[in-house]
C-alpha cells in the first residue's frame with residue numbers, strides 16, 4: 001500500500017502528448033427545449049484516471065454523465081470511448097456502468113442476488129456467476145453479509161453492495177453520481193479511501209460527479225470545475241487550489257480572500273498593484289499584464305500571517321486591522337480580521353500545540369501580511 005502515493009504521483013497521462021484519451025467529449029451540446037444544459041463542451045479523460053466533475057447544482061454534471069452512460073443523447077457533438085463513437089449505442093451495450101446516488105438496490109433480494117442481478121440478465125453460467133459474486137463480496141468486504149437484505153444493512157454497507165453490483169460486470173468505466181451522498185461525514189471519508197484503493201486495484205477508469213469539493217480534492221487525479229454547462233478549468237486538485245485560472249474557480253474551491261485592484265507596475269515575474277482598499281501589493285505572476293489592467297489577487301487564508309508588530313516589509317503586502325471573529329475548528333483556527341479600510345480578511349492558523357501562551361483575542365489590533373508568492377493574480 002505504501003507505494004500507492006508514488007504511483008499516483010507519477011500518473012499524469014494528460015501531460016504526455018503521446019498518450020491517447022480513453023474518453024473524449026468533442027464539442028458536446030445538450031439542449032432540453034430551449035435550455036442548454038451542456039454547452040459545446042470538450043473534455044478528455046484517460047484510462048485508469050479517477051476523474052471528478054465538480055460544480056454547483058444544475059451546472060450540467062449529471063447530464064454529462066448520463067450522456068456517457070447512454071441515458072441521454074447529445075443534441076450535437078460526439079462522445080468517443082476507447083476509439084468508438086458512442087452515438088446510437090444503447091446503454092447496455094456500452095462498456096460503462098453507472099452507480100446512482102440512491103443505489104437503487106432491490107429490497108426483496110439478498111445482497112448476493114443484488115450483486116448477481118446483471119450477470120443473470122446477461123445469461124452468465126451459474127458456476128461463473130457464483131464465483132464472480134464471491135469475488136465482489138470479498139472486494140467490498142461483505143462476505144459475511146451475503147444472505148442479508150438491504151434493510152438489514154447500514155448505509156455504508158448498502159453503498160458497498162451497490163458498488164459491488166456495478167463492478168460485477170467488469171465495466172471499463174464506472175460512473176458514479178454523488179456516490180457517497182447518503183453517508184455521514186466520517187463514513188464518507190473512510191469510503192473515499194476505499195473507493196480510491198478499489199479503483200487502483202482494479203485498474204478502472206472512474207468518473208465521479210460531486211458537488212462536494214473536499215471529496216473531489218481527496219479522490220480525483222483531475223477535477224473539471226463546471227459552470228453553466230461548460231468546463232471552467234480541468235486540472236489536478238493541487239493546481240485547482242493553488243493556481244485557479246479564474247476568480248470563479250478560486251472562489252468556488254475552498255476559502256479565499258480576493259483583493260481587487262489595478263496594476264501599477266510589472267517586472268520580470270512580478271506585478272505591483274494598488275488594491276481598491278489602498279493596499280500596495282507585489283505578487284509573483286507568470287502572466288504579463290499591461291499597466292492599469294484590473295486584476296484580482298486571490299490569497300488562501302492559510303497563507304496570510306497575523307502578527308502584533310508592523311511587518312518589516314510594510315506598507316507592501318500588509319495591512320492593519322482588528323480581530324473581528326474567531327472560529328475554533330480544533331485542528332485550526334480561522335480569524336476574521338477587519339482591516340482599517342473595512343475589508344474583512346480570513347486568516348487561518350494551525351493549532352499545532354495544545355496551549356498557546358497569550359493567544360490572539362477579540363478586538364485585538366493586528367497586522368496581516370503575506371509573501372509575494374502567497375497568492376495568484378487573476379485577470380478580473
Ligand SMILES: Nc1ncnc2c1ncn2[C@@H]1O[C@H](COP(=O)(O)OP(=O)(O)OP(=O)(O)O)[C@@H](O)[C@H]1O
Pocket residue numbers: 032035037055056057058059060061062063064211
Ligand atoms: N430531462 C430534462 N428536461 C429538462 N431539463 C433538464 C432535464 N434534465 C436536466 N435538466 C436541466 O439541466 C440542468 C443541468 O442538470 P444536471 O442534472 O446535469 O445538473 P447537475 O449539475 O448534475 O446538478 P445536481 O448537482 O443538482 O444534480 C438543470 O438546470 C436541469 O434542470
